[in-house]
Amino acid sequence: MEHQPFQLNLENDRVIRGDIRTPSTEGTHTTLILCHGFKGFKDWGFFPHVAETLANAGFAVVSFNFSLNGVGEDSTTFGELEKFAQNTFSHEQEDLRHVMEWIVGKENPLASKMDTKQMGIIGHSRGGASSLLFAFDEPRIQAVALWNSIAHPDYLPEPFKQALRENGRAYIPNARTKQQMPIDLTFFQDLEANKERFNIPDRLSHYHKPLLIVHGEQDTSVPMEAAQQLNSASDHATLHTIPGADHTFGAVHPFQEENPYLREALEKTLQFFRNNFR
Numbered sequence: 001m002e003h004q005p006f007q008l009n010l011e012n013d014r015v016i017r018g019d020i021r022t023p024s025t026e027g028t029h030t031t032l033i034l035c036h037g038f039k040g041f042k043d044w045g046f047f048p049h050v051a052e053t054l055a056n057a058g059f060a061v062v063s064f065n066f067s068l069n070g071v072g073e074d075s076t077t078f079g080e081l082e083k084f085a086q087n088t089f090s091h092e093q094e095d096l097r098h099v100m101e102w103i104v105g106k107e108n109p110l111a112s113k114m115d116t117k118q119m120g121i122i123g124h125s126r127g128g129a130s131s132l133l134f135a136f137d138e139p140r141i142q143a144v145a146l147w148n149s150i151a152h153p154d155y156l157p158e159p160f161k162q163a164l165r166e167n168g169r170a171y172i173p174n175a176r177t178k179q180q181m182p183i184d185l186t187f188f189q190d191l192e193a194n195k196e197r198f199n200i201p202d203r204l205s206h207y208h209k210p211l212l213i214v215h216g217e218q219d220t221s222v223p224m225e226a227a228q229q230l231n232s233a234s235d236h237a238t239l240h241t242i243p244g245a246d247h248t249f250g251a252v253h254p255f256q257e258e259n260p261y262l263r264e265a266l267e268k269t270l271q272f273f274r275n276n277f278r
Contacts, residue, residue: 030273212237220247
C-alpha cells in the first residue's frame with residue numbers, strides 16, 4: 001500500500017488536510033472518498049484502519065478533514081474551535097468539491113493509480129448526509145455507502161436551537177475531550193437558506209444510483225429510525241443492520257483493534273463496492 005498526505009489551502013484560512021492510500025499493485029483502482037462526521041476527524045478511531053483495509057482490498061482511498069472540523073495541523077485535537085463554530089453543510093459541500101477537483105487534477109501525486117471514472121463515497125454519521133448531498137450533484141460519484149448516517153441535516157435538538165437563536169452561539173459537550181464545542185447561528189441560517197437542496201429524503205426519492213445503508217441497531221446517537229427513513233425514501237437502497245453495534249461499531253479512540261461489528265460493516269461495504277465496480 002502507498003500512502004501520501006496532502007493539503008489544500010483554501011480562502012479565509014480554511015485548510016483541508018488529507019491522505020491518499022492506494023494498493024501496491026499496478027494499474028488504476030476504483031476511487032473511494034471517506035467522510036468523517038460531527039466531532040470527527042480523519043485520524044479518529046477506526047478511520048485510518050478503514051482506509052487501510054479498503055486500500056489493501058484494491059481501492060484507492062481518499063480520507064480528509066473538513067476544513068472547519070476544528071482539528072488543526074496536529075491532526076488529533078480540537079485546537080481550532082472558532083473554525084468549528086463556523087462550519088456549515090454548505091462549507092462541507094465546498095470542501096468536497098475542492099477534494100474532488102484535486103483528485104482529478106494535475107497536482108495529485110497518485111493520480112496514475114486512481115480510476116476517476118469509477119468513484120464512490122462513504123460517510124459516517126453527519127458525514128453520511130454530506131456524502132449524499134455531494135453525490136446528488138456530482139455525477140462522477142456512482143455509488144454511496146452510509147454508516148450510521150443521519151437522515152436530515154437539521155438534526156440538533158430544539159432546546160439547543162432555541163439557545164442558538166437567543167445567543168447567536170451555543171455549545172455541545174464533547175464527552176471524550178470534555179470540551180464545550182461551539183456552534184454559531186450561521187449553521188441554522190445555512191439550513192434555512194438551503195431547505196430544498198438539503199431535503200435529503202425528497203432528493204433521495206429521485207436519486208437512482210446504488211446506495212448502501214449500514215446501521216448499528218444499538219446506535220443511540222443516530223437511532224435506527226434514520227436508516228429506515230433513508231431506506232424508505234430510496235428505490236435503490238440496501239439496508240443492512242448490525243445487531244448489538246453502536247454508533248462507532250464498537251470502536252474507540254485511540255483505535256485498539258477490529259471487532260466483529262466493525263468487521264461486518266467493512267465486509268458489507270467491500271462487497272457493495274465490488275458488486276458495483278467491476
